[in-house]
Structures are given as C-alpha cells and as structure tokens.
Amino acid sequence: MQYFEVLGLAPRLTLDLKDLEKRFYAKSRELHPDRFARAPQAEQQRALELSSLLNDAYRTLREPVARAEYVLKNSGFDIGEQRSKDVPAELLEEVFELNMALEEADRPQIEAAGVRFEKLRAEIDQELATRFGQWDHAAESGTLAQIRGLLNRRRYIENLLRDVNVHLSN
Amino acid sequence: MSTFQIDFGGAPSKVVGIDLGTTNSLVAYMDLTGPRILGSIVPSVVAVRADGSFAVGEEARTLLLTAPDRAVYSAKRLMGRGVDDIQEELKLFPFHVSGGSESVIRLQVADKTMTPPEVGAQVLRKLKEQAEAELGEPISQAVVTVPAYFNDAQRQATKDAGRIAGLEVLRLVNEPTAAALAYGLDKRNEGTIAVYDLGGGTFDISILKLHDGIFEVLATNGDTHLGGDDIDNLLIRIALEDIASEWGHDVSGDQEAVQLLRRNVISAKEQLSFIPQTIIALDYQGRHYQRELTRELLEKLITPIVDRTLGPCRACLKDAGLAVEQIDEVVLVGGSTRIPLVRQAVRNLFKAEPHTELNPDEVVALGAAVQAGVLAGDVADTLLLDVTPLSLGIETMGGVVAKLIHRNSTIPASVTEQFTTSIDGQRNVLIHVLQGERELVKDCRSLARFELKDLPPLPAGLARIEVKFMIDANGILQVTARDARSGQETTVEVKPSYGLTDEQVEAMIMESITHAEEDFRERQVREARVEADNMLLAIEKAKQNDAWFALPEAEREEATRALNELLMVYHSDDHHLILAHIEKLNQATMSLAENMMNTAVQGALRGTKID
Structure with missing residues (x-):
C-alpha cells in the first residue's frame, strides 16, 4: 500500500501520530519540489509526483477513519456505497425520535439526541480502535468486514449529528 | 535522490523575490547577510506616454493625475477574471474595458489594449531592471507572491505576467506565508502563528505551524476583494457627495477631479494613522472644497470594512482546529495594517500583541527573497508546506459539484478518478473542473473544461480512463489522463474558463520581443541621426573658416559630394547606411579638420580668439 510505503511504514491501522508527523516532515525535506526547483524537468516532475503522494498519504493516514477506508479499499472492499440511505436496524428508533424532534423544532429533545449520538460515536470509535489492533496483530479479512460495518454506522451517525448541529446553530 | 550535474557556467544566476502588489510592488534579494530590498518601491501603475511608450511606477502615477485615461492602476484586481466578475469593480475604478473581455479582461489605455497580465508584466519588467541594475547581472528567474486566497486562474494570470516580462516564475508563494518567512520566526523552533495580511486590494489570513525550519500552513482564508482600496472608495464617495451638494454639480464623472481627490483622500487616511485629525481638500478648476476628518469619524466609517476581516479569521481558526489561545504569535502584513483600528481588531481577536517590527510594505518581498534563496539552494533547513485555499471539484449530474481535493490540503496534492463513456462508441469525454466551497456548479468558480480525446470506440461504460x-x-492545477486498460496516455485538451491561452501568452511574449527589437532599431537610427547632425553642423561652421577656402579645389568638391550623400541618406531607417556616410564625410574632411586645428593653434598662440 503506497501511502504506507512512502512514509516508510508497514500497513497498520493503529498509528502513532507524533511518529507519523516526524516521518512526514523528514520525507518532505527530501521530496518537496522546492528542493528540485532548478533540476532538470524530469526530476522536477518526479518530485512533484512523489511529494503529492506523500502529502496525500499523510492527509489520509493521520485521520483514523480515512486511514481505515484506505486499507479497506486496498484490500478489495468497496467503501463507496451504502452512504446513508439504509438506516442501520439498531438505529431505527433513534432516527424516528430525532425526526420527530426536528419536525417539532423541540430544542431540548434535539440536544438530547445530539448527546446520545455523540456517545454512540464514541462507542464506535472505541470498538474501531479494538478492531484496528486486532487487524494489526493478524491481518484477517473478517476483521476488515467488521470494520467496514462499524464505519458505515459511524458515517450514518455523523450525518445525523450534522443535522442536529445545523438545527442547533440556526 | 540526487544527481550530479556538470556545471559549465560558473556561479548559477541569481533568483529574486517579487511582491507584485495591488498598489505597490517591490523586488528583493537574499544574500549571506539576509534579504534586502533592491531599488525603490514601484507603484503598480502603468501609463502610456504621448509618444506611445510605457511609463511605469512614479511617472505613471503622476500621469494618472493629469491624464487618467492614459493610465491604469490596481490591475491586480482584474487578474484571472472575466468581465462578468468585475461589474462591482467597474463602479469604483476607472477601468475602460474593451469588447471581447468575457474570459480575459481587455483594458483600453490610451490607444492601446492591454490584458491584466500585460499590465503586470510592465511592472515586473521595471522591477527586473531595478534588480539587474543593483545586482549587476541579468535576472531571468523569480519567486512572485500572490494573495493566499487567489484561485487557479488568478495564479495562472500572475505566472503569465512573469512569462511576458521575460521572467521564469520558479514559484508562486502566498503572501502571508512569505511574510512569516521574512520574520524568521523559525528561530523559535516550535509554535503556531497567525499572519493577518490586509493590503490594497486583498485580505488573507493564514495560520502556520513552525517546526525546526518547516513552515507548515494549517489553514488559510480570505477575501480577494477587501483592502485599503475599499476604504479609499468609501471616502471618495462621501467627499464626492459633499462636493456635489456644496458646488451644486457632480464631479464624479470627471476622472481628473476624481483622481486628484483620490490622492488627497489616501493621504488623509494615511495621516490619520498617526495624528487625530486632518483635512480632505480638493482644488479643481478654480473651486475649493475642504472638510475636516477625525480619526474617530474615520474609524466609525471603516468599522464595517475592518469587521469583514474577522469572519475569515474565525473560519481559518476553525479549519486549523485551533482555539484563539493556541496562537503563539500574530504577524501584521500590508499597508492597511498601519491603521490603529485594524491593529486593535487583531489584538482583540487573537488576544495577543501583533508583530510590527518589519515594514508591512516590505515584508512580503523580503519573504519572497527568502523563498528564492530556498529554491536556489542557498538557504538550507527552511521549507514551506503550503495549502490550497479552495476545494477542487468536478461537475456531476444535476449541476452538483463532487469535491476531489478539499481546501487546506497541503500542496502538491492529487487525486485520481475513473471516468467512462455513456454512449456506445463515444470518443470524447468532457470534464468540467471547478473551484469553491459551495455544492452547486453555479455557485463555484469554473476553472476549465478538460476534454479527453481520441478514446478507443467501445460499448458504453467499458472504457476506463484514469484522470489525475x-x-x-x-x-495551479495539472490534469493528466491514461487509459487504464492499455496504460496509454490520453490526450487532454484544456479550455480554461478564464485567462489567456498558452498561444495568447506566446504571442504576447513574441510581441514584446519584436517591440524590443523595433525599439532598439529605432534608437540606433536616432543615435546615428544625432551623430550626423553634429557632423553637418561642424561642416557648416567649417565652411566659414579660412581653412575651407585654403583646401585644394578637388578636396572641396569631394567633401561637398560626401556631405550631399549624407543628407540624402539622413532620413533612411538604416543606421548602418547613415553611419557609413558619416564616416565617408569624416574621411573626406580629414585634412580640412587638420588645417582648422593648426589655424586654431596658431590663433591661440597669437592670443586671438578663434570661433
């Protein structure tokens, strides 16, 4: 997986962000186009490609969700679909209640829903961290499938939270 | 990876840093002692003189007062824009826009038509000359600064200006980032700084993280149409209304009056940064207008303008994921940050005393020189990691924009998307690229349309074209495409929505070279004629001298013949011909000159005055 390679890492879902930043800075000094401003055209182009790869890699890997999606995509999982159309079964009731509250512009209810969703998201993040560790220990496809499920739920909750916040800030 | 290059040329040529500003421009160079300004500040004004030649800088600014239709200023506001974009501007600036300005604005300046990059090129050329005079060598490479919030077309237009001026723009650097470099805040190793840059026409805010010489921009925001010009225009409008009611007639349509007033308003505004009150006055066509302006009133008037800078500052903090308390230092850039109210606003927002040690007019050029030093390899350890200010996306179904690269992504940045065909045997695919934060195509800025051409004819949906x-x-955006099945490069034709095409830029470069040749030839002819004038005058005088009559008949005839020949070629455009005949006449009158010299010596010995 190129993004890990360019930063000198083996594919891992759990990363030390301080170490990642240090690697990013060191590699930037080496690859940035500024270092090749007066080099022949071919070398300039190469620096451009490598440093954009480095930047894309750092931007992706420093965010746990984006990092996991990258690993999923490169392991043959399709992450594009199932955006936010299907309501995860266990959230049906929550979503129903939220919609009611939104319709009635019931601020305390909306706020309460926001708190619940944030708690749910925190739980998912907790579980994701566990699964990340599991995959890092033994890279099994089953773990990735579980991670994908978690990410889908997380994305769904994120969208709900966005709705909540839009309403609360209005 | 490093390569060894054989260097035949001795020391590599120098790279200068240029701040191409809305109001003023500067060039700087970094040597072992640090960055310094070369020559003087150049007002970004270009004028056409009565003889058709260009005046740039101070001279052009003076011409602006007496012949406003022969001069153009604040042209940076028009860089990379189309005529539809600048309707607001046209109400406030005396730009004379000619036809055919949809994708590139064409300005009428006296009898010439100029695009904004050509105006910029005139200023750049002047700066280049200044740098060459001071460094004593030709300069062909430069780092040029742009507002951080400039979009792709505005950046491309700035690069075009460089090319037209005969400068290779090695790098465009964002102005606030350049300012951070100039402050050398990297000496503090670690920290977070905010750069607040309010110039003549643009406002930028950037937040950077420093780490061992690396300047990592976390987020940037701004407004490309907010600056000191807005304050000037506000004051001019008020004064014009005053004048209309006092004099009983409106002078707002009279450019000469408006330009005089503009100069006086700017001067009053600048004074109020240092003294509590001043006057705005206008003497025009025998009439006199005068009003008092206090700093207090000025502050009341400009509060809405200053407040407009705060929204972008807050958005920038949010994008950087930082609270105000996490900003360690604040740097002020741009002439408008001399205004006490602006400083107060910054102090209030960031809860910190801003840095003002460096001249806010010079700091950007100095920073550009530091970056020039980095690119030339003279400055080790310093590295800029900047971001793209605006998200990049493509048009999808229903006029919706799909974001590909988000704003504040570290650049260079890339994304690869797959495209396919929707009709059997389709040979072309059109991709519309936009820049902006909004969801709909109509609310974003169209950058260009890229056409993938000569695709292999396949059933619909089978083609796989990877576009990077x-x-x-x-x-600045680059787009490449390849057929994912064959690995072959796909031809991409670019149709920029705004700006000059490559061919147009080439034509302008050629034109400036041809003109340079023309100008040079004309100068040579003029110089030859001046020399001929001197010669002819000397001969006329000599004919009054005894020495002329003392010449043998044949020599007198030959001299007369040579003289007539010179008169005949005098008006030719060939300076070689003129010079040849001057030389011939010179030869023919050699003994005459000697005789005259002898007579003069004898006369001098006798103590008589010889004319």
Whole structure:
C-alpha cells in the first residue's frame, strides 16, 4: 500500500501520530519540489509526483477513519456505497425520535439526541480502535468486514449529528 | 535522490523575490547577510506616454493625475477574471474595458489594449531592471507572491505576467506565508502563528505551524476583494457627495477631479494613522472644497470594512482546529495594517500583541527573497508546506459539484478518478473542473473544461480512463489522463474558463520581443541621426573658416559630394547606411579638420580668439 510505503511504514491501522508527523516532515525535506526547483524537468516532475503522494498519504493516514477506508479499499472492499440511505436496524428508533424532534423544532429533545449520538460515536470509535489492533496483530479479512460495518454506522451517525448541529446553530 | 550535474557556467544566476502588489510592488534579494530590498518601491501603475511608450511606477502615477485615461492602476484586481466578475469593480475604478473581455479582461489605455497580465508584466519588467541594475547581472528567474486566497486562474494570470516580462516564475508563494518567512520566526523552533495580511486590494489570513525550519500552513482564508482600496472608495464617495451638494454639480464623472481627490483622500487616511485629525481638500478648476476628518469619524466609517476581516479569521481558526489561545504569535502584513483600528481588531481577536517590527510594505518581498534563496539552494533547513485555499471539484449530474481535493490540503496534492463513456462508441469525454466551497456548479468558480480525446470506440461504460488531478506547489492545477486498460496516455485538451491561452501568452511574449527589437532599431537610427547632425553642423561652421577656402579645389568638391550623400541618406531607417556616410564625410574632411586645428593653434598662440 503506497501511502504506507512512502512514509516508510508497514500497513497498520493503529498509528502513532507524533511518529507519523516526524516521518512526514523528514520525507518532505527530501521530496518537496522546492528542493528540485532548478533540476532538470524530469526530476522536477518526479518530485512533484512523489511529494503529492506523500502529502496525500499523510492527509489520509493521520485521520483514523480515512486511514481505515484506505486499507479497506486496498484490500478489495468497496467503501463507496451504502452512504446513508439504509438506516442501520439498531438505529431505527433513534432516527424516528430525532425526526420527530426536528419536525417539532423541540430544542431540548434535539440536544438530547445530539448527546446520545455523540456517545454512540464514541462507542464506535472505541470498538474501531479494538478492531484496528486486532487487524494489526493478524491481518484477517473478517476483521476488515467488521470494520467496514462499524464505519458505515459511524458515517450514518455523523450525518445525523450534522443535522442536529445545523438545527442547533440556526 | 540526487544527481550530479556538470556545471559549465560558473556561479548559477541569481533568483529574486517579487511582491507584485495591488498598489505597490517591490523586488528583493537574499544574500549571506539576509534579504534586502533592491531599488525603490514601484507603484503598480502603468501609463502610456504621448509618444506611445510605457511609463511605469512614479511617472505613471503622476500621469494618472493629469491624464487618467492614459493610465491604469490596481490591475491586480482584474487578474484571472472575466468581465462578468468585475461589474462591482467597474463602479469604483476607472477601468475602460474593451469588447471581447468575457474570459480575459481587455483594458483600453490610451490607444492601446492591454490584458491584466500585460499590465503586470510592465511592472515586473521595471522591477527586473531595478534588480539587474543593483545586482549587476541579468535576472531571468523569480519567486512572485500572490494573495493566499487567489484561485487557479488568478495564479495562472500572475505566472503569465512573469512569462511576458521575460521572467521564469520558479514559484508562486502566498503572501502571508512569505511574510512569516521574512520574520524568521523559525528561530523559535516550535509554535503556531497567525499572519493577518490586509493590503490594497486583498485580505488573507493564514495560520502556520513552525517546526525546526518547516513552515507548515494549517489553514488559510480570505477575501480577494477587501483592502485599503475599499476604504479609499468609501471616502471618495462621501467627499464626492459633499462636493456635489456644496458646488451644486457632480464631479464624479470627471476622472481628473476624481483622481486628484483620490490622492488627497489616501493621504488623509494615511495621516490619520498617526495624528487625530486632518483635512480632505480638493482644488479643481478654480473651486475649493475642504472638510475636516477625525480619526474617530474615520474609524466609525471603516468599522464595517475592518469587521469583514474577522469572519475569515474565525473560519481559518476553525479549519486549523485551533482555539484563539493556541496562537503563539500574530504577524501584521500590508499597508492597511498601519491603521490603529485594524491593529486593535487583531489584538482583540487573537488576544495577543501583533508583530510590527518589519515594514508591512516590505515584508512580503523580503519573504519572497527568502523563498528564492530556498529554491536556489542557498538557504538550507527552511521549507514551506503550503495549502490550497479552495476545494477542487468536478461537475456531476444535476449541476452538483463532487469535491476531489478539499481546501487546506497541503500542496502538491492529487487525486485520481475513473471516468467512462455513456454512449456506445463515444470518443470524447468532457470534464468540467471547478473551484469553491459551495455544492452547486453555479455557485463555484469554473476553472476549465478538460476534454479527453481520441478514446478507443467501445460499448458504453467499458472504457476506463484514469484522470489525475494534481495541484502543484504553485497552487495551479495539472490534469493528466491514461487509459487504464492499455496504460496509454490520453490526450487532454484544456479550455480554461478564464485567462489567456498558452498561444495568447506566446504571442504576447513574441510581441514584446519584436517591440524590443523595433525599439532598439529605432534608437540606433536616432543615435546615428544625432551623430550626423553634429557632423553637418561642424561642416557648416567649417565652411566659414579660412581653412575651407585654403583646401585644394578637388578636396572641396569631394567633401561637398560626401556631405550631399549624407543628407540624402539622413532620413533612411538604416543606421548602418547613415553611419557609413558619416564616416565617408569624416574621411573626406580629414585634412580640412587638420588645417582648422593648426589655424586654431596658431590663433591661440597669437592670443586671438578663434570661433
């Protein structure tokens, strides 16, 4: 997986962000186009490609969700679909209640829903961290499938939270 | 990876840093002692003299007062824009826009038509000359600064200006980032700084993280149409209304009056940064207008303008994921930050005393020189990691924009997307690229349409074309495409929505070279004629001298013949011909000159005055 390679890492879902930043800075000094401003055209182009790869890699890997999606995509999982159309079964009731509250512009209810969703998201993040560790220990496809499920739920909750916040800030 | 290059040329040529500003421009160079300004500040004004030649800088600014239709200023506001974009501007600036300005604005300046990059090129050429005079060598490479919030077209237009001026723009650097470099805040090793840059026409805010010489921009925001010009225009409008009611007639349509007033308003505004009150006055066509302006009133008037800078500052903090308390230092850039109210606003927002040690007019050029030093390899350890200010996306079904590269992504940045065909045997695919934060195409800025051409004819949906969108270190988009099945490069034809095409830029470069040749030839002819004038005058005088009559008949005839020949070629455009005949006449009158010299010597010995 190129993004890990360019930063000198083996594919891992759990990363030390301080170490990642240090690697990013060191590699930037080496690859940035500024270092090749007066080099022949071919070398300039190469620096451009490598440093954009480095930047894309750092931007992706420093965010746990984006990092996991990258690993999923490169392991043959399709992450594009199932955006936010299907309501995860266990959230049906929550979503129903939220919609009611939104319709009635019931601020305390909306706020309460926001708190619940944030708690749910925190739980998912907790579980994701566990699964990340599991995959890092033994890279099994089953773990990735579980991670994908978690990410889908997380994305769904994120969208709900966005709705909540839009309403609360209005 | 490093390569060894054989260097035949001795020391590599120098790279200068240029701040191409809305109001003023400067060039700087970094040597072992640090960055310094070369020559003087150049007002970004270009004028056409009565003889058709260009005046740039101070001279052009003076011409602006007496012949406003022969001069153009604040042209940076028009860089990379179309006529539809600048309707607001046209109400406030005396730009005379000619036809055919949809994708590139064409300005009428006296009898010439100029695009904004050509105006910029005139200023750049002047700066280049200044740098060459001071460094004593030809300069062909430069780092040029742009507002951080400039979009792709505005950046491309700035690069075009460089090319037209005969400068290779090695890098476009964002102005606030350059300012951070100039402050050398990297000496503090670690920290977070905010750069607040309010110039003549643009406002930028950037937040950077420093780490061992690396300047990592976390987020940037701004407004490309907010600056000191807005304050000037506000004051001019008020004064014009005053004048209309006092004099009983409106002078707002009279450019000469408006330009005089503009100069006086700017001067009053600048004074009020240092003294509590001043006057705005206008003497025009025998009439006199005068009003008092206090700093207090000025502050009341400009509060809405200053407040407009705060929204972008807050948005920038949010994008950087930082609270105000986490900002360690604040740097002020741009002439408008001399205004006490602006400083107060910054102090209030960031809860910190801003840095003002460096001249806010010079700091950007100095920073550009530091970056020039980095690119030339003279400055080790310093590295800029800048971001793209605006998200990049493509048009999808229903006029919706799909974001590909988000704003504040470190550049260079890239993304690869797959495209296919929707009709059997389709040979072309059109991709519409936009820049902006909004969801709909109509609310974003169209950058260009890229056409993938000569695709292999296949049933619908079978083609797999991988298109790579790359924003380079200058913040400019590059698009490449390849057929994912064959691995072959696909031809991409670019139709920029705004700006000059490559061919147009080439034509302008050629034109400036041809003109340079023309100008040079004309100068040579003029110089030859001046020499001929001197010669003819000397001969006329000599004919009054005894020495002329003392010449043998044949020599007198030959001299007369040579003289007539010179008169005949005098008006030719060939300076070689003129010079040849001057030389011939010179030869023919050699003994005459000697005789005259002898007579003069004898006369001098006798103590008589010889004319």
